[in-house]
Amino acid sequence: GAVVSQHPSRVICKSGTSVKIECRSLDFQATTMFWYRQFPKKSLMLMATSNEGSKATYEQGVEKDKFLINHASLTLSTLTVTSAHPEDSSFYICSAPDSNYNYGYTFGSGTRLTVV
Amino acid sequence: GEDVEQSLFLSVREGDSSVINCTYTDSSSTYLYWYKQEPGAGLQLLTYIFSNMDMKQDQRLTVLLNKKDKHLSLRIADTQTGDSAIYFCAESPPMFSGGYNKLIFGAGTRLAVHP
Numbered sequence: 001g002a003v004v005s006q007h008p009s010r011v012i013c014k015s016g017t018s019v020k021i022e023c024r025s026l027d028f029q030a031t032t033m034f035w036y037r038q039f040p041k042k043s044l045m046l047m048a049t050s051n052e053g054s055k056a057t058y059e060q061g062v063e064k065d066k067f068l069i070n071h072a073s074l075t076l077s078t079l080t081v082t083s084a085h086p087e088d089s090s091f092y093i094c095s096a097p098d099s100n101y102n103y104g105y106t107f108g109s110g111t112r113l114t115v116v
Numbered sequence: 117g118e119d120v121e122q123s124l125f126l127s128v129r130e131g132d133s134s135v136i137n138c139t140y141t142d143s144s145s146t147y148l149y150w151y152k153q154e155p156g157a158g159l160q161l162l163t164y165i166f167s168n169m170d171m172k173q174d175q176r177l178t179v180l181l182n183k184k185d186k187h188l189s190l191r192i193a194d195t196q197t198g199d200s201a202i203y204f205c206a207e208s209p210p211m212f213s214g215g216y217n218k219l220i221f222g223a224g225t226r227l228a229v230h231p
Contacts, residue, residue: 006158034218043204043223044159093158095219104149104208105219107158 002028002098006108013084013115021079021111023094030096033077034105035069038091050077084115122205122222128229134192136225138205143186145207149219150179150190153202162190162203192227200229 003026013019023033031052036044050056050071058064066088068080077096081088094108119141128134140148146167151159165172165179165188172179178191192199206219
C-alpha cells in the first residue's frame with residue numbers, strides 16, 4: 001500500500017529556533033498533503049492543506065507565518081515551525097490521499113516536537 | 117456543522133468483543149473510516165465503509181452504519197492485548213469543488229484490553 005515517510009520522528013529544540021518536518025510519499029504521487037496537530041489525549045486538528053505547486057490553505061486560527069508549508073514536488077511536503085515556543089510542543093502528523101481514494105488517507109508516523 | 121463524537125474510553129477482557137461507537141453530523145459524507153493509533157505512532161487505516169452500505173466485515177472487524185441515525189460502530193471480535201490503542205472514527209464530507217477533502221475526526225476511543 002501507499003506509504004508516507006515522515007521525519008524526524010522526534011525533535012527537541014530551543015525556543016526561538018525553527019524546525020522543519022518532512023513528509024515524503026514513497027510509492028505514489030501526493031498532490032495534496034494534510035497537516036494535523038494532535039494534543040495529548042485529543043483528536044487531530046487540521047492545520048492546513050498543501051497542494052503541489054500552489055499555496056497552502058490554512059484552517060481558521062492557524063498562523064500562516066508561523067507554520068510555513070511548502071509542497072514543491074509531488075512527493076515532498078514540508079512544515080516549518082518558525083520561532084518555536086513551548087506552546088508549539090505537540091505531535092504533528094501529515095496525511096495524503098491514497099492513490100486509490102476509496103481506501104482513505106495514508107498517514108505519516110508523526111513528529112513529536114518539544115520546545116524547551 | 118461538522119462534529120464527530122465518540123466515547124473516550126473502553127475496557128474489555130481479552131477474548132471478548134469490543135464495540136466502539138461513533139456519531140457524525142454530515143449526512144452527505146461519502147466515506148466513513150476507522151483508524152487505529154498506537155502510542156507515539158501515526159494513524160493506521162483499519163477499515164472504511166461507503167455511505168450506501170449498512171455493514172462491512174473484514175476478518176475480526178465488523179462495521180455497522182446506521183445512516184438514519186448517523187451512527188457508526190466498530191466491533192472487534194476476540195479482542196487481543198495487541199488491540200489496545202486509540203481508535204478514531206472519521207468522516208469525509210464531499211468536496212463539491214473537486215479535489216480531496218479533509219477528514220473530520222472524533223476525539224478517539226482509548227481501548228484497554230486486560231487479561
